[in-house]
Amino acid sequence: MNKILAVANVVIKELYRRKDFYVLFILTVLITGLAGSLRFFDDERIARFLKEVCLSLIWLSALVVAVTTTARQIPAERESRTIFPLLAKPISRTQVLLGKFAGCWLASGIALLVLYVFFAIVSASKEHAFPAVNYVQALWMHWQMLGIVIAMTLLGSIVLTTPAANVTIMFVVTTGILFVGPYLNKVAAKMTEPSGSILSALYFAIPHLEFFDFRNRIVHGWPPVDWKYVGAATAYGWAYLAIFLLAACVAFRRKALN
Amino acid sequence: MGAILRTEKLRVEYRSRELRAETKLALKELNLTVNAGEVFGFLGPNGAGKTTTMNVLLGYVNPTAGDAFLFDVSVKNPIARQRIGYLPELTYYYKFLTAEELLRFYARIFDLPRSETEKRIDQLLKLVELEHARKRPIRTYSKGMQQRAGIAQALINNPDLLLLDEPTSGLDPLGRMKVREIIQRLKDEGKTVFFSSHELGEVETVCDRVAILHNGELKMEGRVSDLLAQYQTSLEQIFLKIVGYSAQAPA
Amino acid sequence: MRKQILFAAFLFVACFSLAVTMELWRGGMTKDAARSDSTLAMIFGEGRTLIANSFIAKADAYFHRGNYPSIFESQRVEENHMAEAADDDDSHPEEADHHDHSEHEHDAEHCTDPTHSHGDHDHEGGHSDANGSDWIERFGKHFRANKHVHLEAGEEREMLPWLRLSAEVDRSSIESYTVAAYWLRRLGKPEEAEQFIRSGLRSNPQNPDLLNELAWLQFESRKDFVRARNLWHAALRRWVESEGMKEKPDTTVVSKILRGLIELEMKEERWDVVLKYLEQLKVFSPNPESVQKRIDTVREKMNEGR
Structure with missing residues (x-):
């Protein structure tokens, strides 16, 4: 575990020494500020539009941070050949990969925390309310979703040839799952065979990331979800996370380093 | 003295993914033994199989047949690398880290206690003369400084066996001298050093024993002093003769 | 880097084109699909x-x-x-x-x-299948x-x-x-x-739907019945100019205008005018029986008044 955490620690250090997150955070603040300065029909009490803009930016920033940070980990290690002195130490490839995953996930979690604190401040400034339980649930679920995306991206970084291809595919896959994934069964029902069955199988195979999207709940002030469902969704997310990580470990163990 | 590094009928084949491409035999039944306290030179022309042997020892490549052992533990097990230090030919380190952060990171991989880690970091940075730059990111280092940081990381766990891959390659004369001094110091401390090099003069100076590899086969293995006595010539001439160059070379 | 930017631009254009194509296709399915040269x-x-x-x-x-x-x-x-x-x-x-x-x-x-x-009630899946499939x-x-x-x-x-x-x-x-x-x-x-x-x-300019909305504003918020009536009349004229000659005119707006006028005239108790608008509404309404019921009610009121 110590070895995994050591690798994770380096990933986190890399994230906060690179400019990516700061740029995204500043952009989020600026665009939110701009949206906040808009006055609609001279009504100062309008809050949800601003909350929605801010949360959408947070989702986008977090996804960009998670995918781009993860996608470059293994390729960068191979390209800069830092993987060689690392693997010359008593650490297995599986531990390196788990360390990379833990690092990316924790780094994304830290980035998310900063972004949600900003959101809470923005929201409180407009609505004078702080629904802490809702925020904790939204943050937790968002982080779990990023865990799945990170595991998927890590697998992609081993299987796919270039980080750019991996990043593009992961963005398309993630947004595709979020927007279309929940309705694949409905589309499948209207299709002829065998396309319908294939799409239906895909519907059951993909990780349903929409479970983890609490944006609407936060924007529109829905009450918190029963914790047992949050727990069940977390277990569901971890199952996918484990599948992707296992596949990544198997692929990485077989991968030639040169 | 027991064998610290051992290979048994080590065979490595590289299979190409392309159809009808031939399988390349990189190592043929390599048997090698390095004993404790030795400085062992691993020689051979480019493509002889030195890097492949090194890759197997470090666990980067799985052998097609045979096995390799470090401290009697198969290299397939990561724990075999608990007591080794490795210095690659070129510096490949996380350039956003400072030297002390890099050493702390590797110390954690070796599960070193925190107090011992800090003590080792101080000692090593002093040894490689990087104390003044310990808090600077590695990307700001010169090539020589980066190579010294590499030596420090190779020694972080106070290893009993050091694997050095062309340790003086690309260094200026001063840098080479410093590396040589460090190897000498390690030898004096009773450490085992296994290094590959093309600098035969250097090998002749620091090595107790050498092995010469050619086309994946071990052509010769023995004590440097014995070889010099036997052939009555320099190590460089012996090397050229063994790899089949002397026949065409002008007398 | 250049390749990545080009690829991202290509993806954006592809997505945009796909969205527009889908919207056009969807529009083509409805009667008011956009037409352009x-x-x-x-x-x-x-x-x-x-x-x-x-x-x-x-x-x-x-x-x-x-x-x-x-x-x-x-x-x-x-x-x-x-x-x-x-x-x-x-x-x-x-x-x-x-x-x-x-x-x-x-x-x-x-x-x-x-x-x-x-x-x-549940809004998902078209207000049905409350438990999901x-x-x-x-x-x-x-x-x-x-x-x-x-x-x-x-x-x-x-x-x-x-x-x-x-x-x-x-x-x-x-x-x-x-x-x-x-x-x-x-x-x-x-x-x-x-x-x-x-x-x-x-x-x-002169959009009948917007004129209708402005009329409602005058009628409801400002209680300016005269301006409201003028605006509804203007809206009605504009609708006749733009839609009246069409084979299949859009009757939604005219229905709204007529309803507004009916409301207004009922407030003013001008029952014969109300009747006139209700008769017109009956022509456009998808539910003429319901309008007929109102016509009957108004007639009863008128008889009671006499």
Whole structure:
């Protein structure tokens, strides 16, 4: 575990020494500020539009941070050949990969925390309310979703040839799952065979990331979800996370380093 | 003295993914033994199989047949690398880290206690003369400084066996001298050093024993002093003769 | 890096083209599909409409506190709403005006009517199949906003930014102006409502729908019946000019105008004029029996008066 955490620690250090997150955070603040300065029909009490803009930016920033940070980990290690002195130490490839995953996930979690604190401040400034339980649930679920995306991206970084291809595919896959994934069964029902069955199988195979999207709940002030469902969704997310990580470990163990 | 590094009928084949491409035999039944306290030179022309042997020892490549052992533990097990230090030919380190952060990171991989880690970091940075730059990111280092940081990381766990891959390659004369001094110091401390090099003069100076590899086969293995006595010539001439160059070379 | 930018640009263009194509295809399925001589103009125009429509849908989603059907479900929802609209025709004159503000907009008016309640029924999958068809859907419902509720007590203001943005993106989006003006009136902001409709009229001069909305503003908020009547008359004339000669005219707007006039004349107790407008409405109404009932009622009132 110590070895995994050591690798994770380096990933986190890399994230906060690179400019990516700061740029995204500043952009989020600026665009939110701009949206906040808009006055609609001279009504100062309008809050949800601003909350929605801010949360959408947070989702986008977090996804960009998670995918781009993860996608470059293994390729960068191979390209800069830092993987060689690392693997010359008593650490297995599986531990390196788990360390990379833990690092990316924790780094994304830290980035998310900063972004949600900003959101809470923005929201409180407009609505004078702080629904802490809702925020904790939204943050937790968002982080779990990023865990799945990170595991998927890590697998992609081993299987796919270039980080750019991996990043593009992961963005398309993630947004595709979020927007279309929940309705694949409905589309499948209207299709002829065998396309319908294939799409239906895909519907059951993909990780349903929409479970983890609490944006609407936060924007529109829905009450918190029963914790047992949050727990069940977390277990569901971890199952996918484990599948992707296992596949990544198997692929990485077989991968030639040169 | 027991064998610290051992290979048994080590065979490595590289299979190409392309159809009808031939399988390349990189190592043929390599048997090698390095004993404790030795400085062992691993020689051979480019493509002889030195890097492949090194890759197997470090666990980067799985052998097609045979096995390799470090401290009697198969290299397939990561724990075999608990007591080794490795210095690659070129510096490949996380350039956003400072030297002390890099050493702390590797110390954690070796599960070193925190107090011992800090003590080792101080000692090593002093040894490689990087104390003044310990808090600077590695990307700001010169090539020589980066190579010294590499030596420090190779020694972080106070290893009993050091694997050095062309340790003086690309260094200026001063840098080479410093590396040589460090190897000498390690030898004096009773450490085992296994290094590959093309600098035969250097090998002749620091090595107790050498092995010469050619086309994946071990052509010769023995004590440097014995070889010099036997052939009555320099190590460089012996090397050229063994790899089949002397026949065409002008007398 | 250049390759990545080009690839990203390609993806963006591909997605945009696909969205526009789908919207055109969807538009082609409806009777009021856009027609244009220039393909390029059509694509750019449709692109703007696409964004504006998505903002209107967003406003509608806000009205339902985030519980909104996807495009995969909306068709079924539309069918349901159309059925509801037909049932409700003419029973709530002004509210019926807003049935076609958007797919769900009539719910807004229904919600304001204490006698009409949707209750907490499920909005997903076209108001049916409350339990979902598989475990993923059933499980997903615990995380989604899935109760059919409406904004109330002034919270309706939250929809306004999206309607404003929709109008700014596509100045020909009449729906954005009329829906926003309606809610501004309801929120006690007649000045802002009038300003917004007038900006709509500047971009769409003499639009009968906008004139109708302005008339409602004069009638309801300002109680200026004379101006309201003039505006409705102007709207009616404009409708006749633009739609009257068509083989299949759009009767929605004229129905709204007539309902407005009926309301106004009933307030003024000019029953013979009311009768005249009701007779006209009967021609356009999808539910003429209901209009006939009203005609009978008015006749009874007139007889009682005599």
